[in-house]
Amino acid sequence: MGFLLQICKMLQNRVTQLFDIEVPIVQGGMVWASGWRLASAVSNAGGLGIIGAGSMYPEVLKTHILKCKAATTRPFAVNLPLLYPNAAEHIASIIEHGVPIVFTSAGNPAVWTQKLRDAGITVVHVVSSSKFAAKAQLAGCHAVVAEGFEAGGHNGREETTTLVLVPSVVSAVDIPVIAAGGIATGAQMASMLCLGAEGVQVGSRFVATPEASSHMAFKEAVLASKEGDTKLVLKALTPVRLLKNPFFEAVVASETKGVSTDELAALLGKGRAKKGMLEGDLTNGELEIGQASALISALKPAAEVVYELATDCLSTLNRLNEKYLGQK
């Protein structure tokens, strides 16, 4: 940890200053994966851990916030899908228990940002286009996450990839931009700094940690997955990137037949994500993961993931420096 801080104090920028963290690495809030255990481990390692409220009832979120505060003295955040039915109760709980940072997604940032800011909370909104990024800035957000097509779980409709989205968003706003979607390595983190991002949000890589609350069968499926093993589906409802399994194949078969959105919604049903990712039903469950799963081959403690991302990012920049700029 001391070693990490020593090496990675080089990676200070507007994102580390905004969150008061050591390295500009954010662990994405993920349903059925990122509870207090993962979030506190990432924050203790010098990054920003996020509790994913999308799969939590208000009482559950409250418990996770309290346990996270007990497990770390470092800043952490809650990710909140704004369209979630319990959003208002979640926000009351977030304010009451002094969560310092909130990442909002899936909804209009104009609705809640000012209330959160008034409570002294730093607000970041997740976007899939530069148009939404400009709206988030206008709503008073302190930063945006620009999340591309390759990301796991729910995704934008325009299918813009991280490589094209990040420079577009960087051009569209003045607030700091955190890149997300497809990022699992330090070399990729360095590539995002090239595009003008000042931080990365990493999801899938943190699923494959002991601290993630996901079922071990799901973690093993992530480790075993290869290129082409995920796909964006359910575009007629809300686009979501899934790991291919029998449930996925049933969705594709229905979509190919051109069934109605009602029939798709009925096929999806309720509790599919919990069944797959928390309960480990790899046949009937919905398995949300990003394309980056192809780059992940070992279960590693969350702190080691943070450490490797930061040091590999720096060594990538050093390598290019020596190779192309001739500096040692």
Place this chain on the structure above:
Amino acid sequence: MGFLLQICKMLQNRVTQLFDIEVPIVQGGMVWASGWRLASAVSNAGGLGIIGAGSMYPEVLKTHILKCKAATTRPFAVNLPLLYPNAAEHIASIIEHGVPIVFTSAGNPAVWTQKLRDAGITVVHVVSSSKFAAKAQLAGCHAVVAEGFEAGGHNGREETTTLVLVPSVVSAVDIPVIAAGGIATGAQMASMLCLGAEGVQVGSRFVATPEASSHMAFKEAVLASKEGDTKLVLKALTPVRLLKNPFFEAVVASETKGVSTDELAALLGKGRAKKGMLEGDLTNGELEIGQASALISALKPAAEVVYELATDCLSTLNRLNEKYLGQK
């Protein structure tokens, strides 16, 4: 030109050595866009220009090769889709007229690579997965282009994006990797060097040059296009990324209805690409372009595009160097 060479001799690596060029920038071979005029302009500027044979009959390709040789003393290449019905005649012409470099795509590299190598030709294969990259290396290719989902025109079925594909391919082969798909700026070029690529292949950006043979109406549509204005369609036939227009909407309407591949093929018909991109019929034509079109807002001479890519790549590396490594 002298200035460019002076600045960009820093960008020497295995790709510049392989092609004997000044900067590791390849202009993608594009149907109805990259004839001898564009290819020779890029090669004269220190990059590698490519004649796109995919839209040419053998006699037409021969004329372009001869004109390109008259217009530049620098190396240039021909891009050849291997599934093209005239592939054998094209290859005979390429060998007869001493084309030094061939980029192959859309087909099995094991079929022609040795014959091209025996004629002293440098062979590069375009791939959309690390599995195909390993096969290309085994077939004797000198390098591969790793082309991601965001690329214009025909595309792989696995939908792996450039950000995820490039590190996967770099891990899978020892030969040099050239990154493609979504790249239009020098900052993006620097980001690809971070991922271990040693060059970039840039397509869409070179459509918006005076030297591209595309119709001015199509070039203007590319300049006007924004995020989300392209989409990968016709997945039941051969996936292709198109600019949205009335023809695109007709394709999507048919796909949503779940029509047969025969009906899709009938809708596509013959000559759609020529009609759109060469003849400028923006209503009924097929308009192939990449997501990077959202990053392109001005028509610029091809030499200026090469110059800006190289200098902006170097200034990006310098900026990160100062910002994060503290070196001036």
